[in-house]
Amino acid sequence: MNSGLSLADHITLELRADIIGGRLLPGMALVENELVFAYNASRNTIREALHRLGQDGLTRYVRNKGVMVRKLGQDDVRDLFKVRRTLELQAISVSPPLRDDQSGRMLEALEATELAREREDWRAVGTHSLAFHQHIVGLLRSPLFDEFFTNVVAQLRLAFCAAPDESRFQAPWLARDRQIHDFLAEGDKRAAADAMSAYLDDSEHLLLRMLAPTPHH
Template identity: 80%
Template sequence: MITHCSTIVEQSEAMIMSAQLSLADQITLELRADIIGGRLLPGMPLVENDLVSTYNASRNTIREALHRLGQEGLARYVRNKGVMVRRLGRDEVRDLFQVRRTLELQAIALSKPLREYQSDRMLESIEAAELAREREDWRALGTHSLAFHQHIVGLMRSPLFDEFFTNIVAQLRLVFCAAPDEQRFQAPWLARDRYIHDRLVEGDKQAAGEAMSLYLDDSEQMLLDFLSRPSHH
């Protein structure tokens, strides 16, 4: 009965939080979720008229949402074209991975033995990524792998870091989408995610941290390599 009551309280709190969000906030969150899910790709136009219709919102509300998306580094205004989903370059990739190293390696270094629910969340992301691999849905695999890394940062139990890192994940998704061969890019990381999870379950933070550090080095280098190709200049 106590569990049931606490669930009701949590649901009530979620509803209150949702009610506190303005419509512009909610639209911004939905657009960001569409970027993370790979439904909005770099260079896609964010057409004001379409968004007004989709969200049944005023132009001012849509403009506010697009402005916020721009502040988050996910959209930019292009002269004569309007607002578009942002393309990221090599400098942005280096900056994103500097943030990733700071947060993900710190999260592992400071982590306590994994609780069952923490392990379960990571495994859910890994198993969803494995199903995506079987379907050869490489975009979904990337989204689930990013969710695994959100759970890594979640080990710090900081809502501020969680919110900040969700934005980092959205920007990473925009970089991943630019990969000329998503299968080649996404395929190597799944086994590494599982290895990191297994070391954390064992309480071997050093091995998990070393594996994560190498993972981030390799991922960054692969992204920088394909962004160096002439077609991306």
């Protein structure tokens, strides 16, 4: 346990990890009493953790219902992809050739994605794919950006949950992630940036289509 972190910090990080792992889904209630019991923490500590998740854009307070995991809309997705383009494309453009350990971490995430796909565990596919993109942002070597992007990833995870058919949504990306890695490993930054740019455009359009309000007949 990191001694610099309070219990509220730990609970915030665990709940965020549950969102990234697809265990907490949009619209789920975070019930104070249950969390007090689950984490053996005081009510104040739980409130502080929930407040932080709200500040990070992961929960919202709904009158008469309490704190719920956020559902994201199209504007949220556009904003998240603005951030992704800025950070991921910048990371590719400024990174020196991939070191073995950086490449290794990316390959591990791709491997985990592959295994999850074979198990048809589409939620895990989404989580591991996002881990690959966290390693891309990691090329910036900025703990501040890493922390910020982890919140972005958690919000993206909530957006993915809107997919009526997560298998169809998650299926096409693995090969493209692998291609981005291979370009980076070869030191072809321009090809990697082009591939990433097209990837982000396609991913954003697909998510926006899924989140489009359905016309009422």
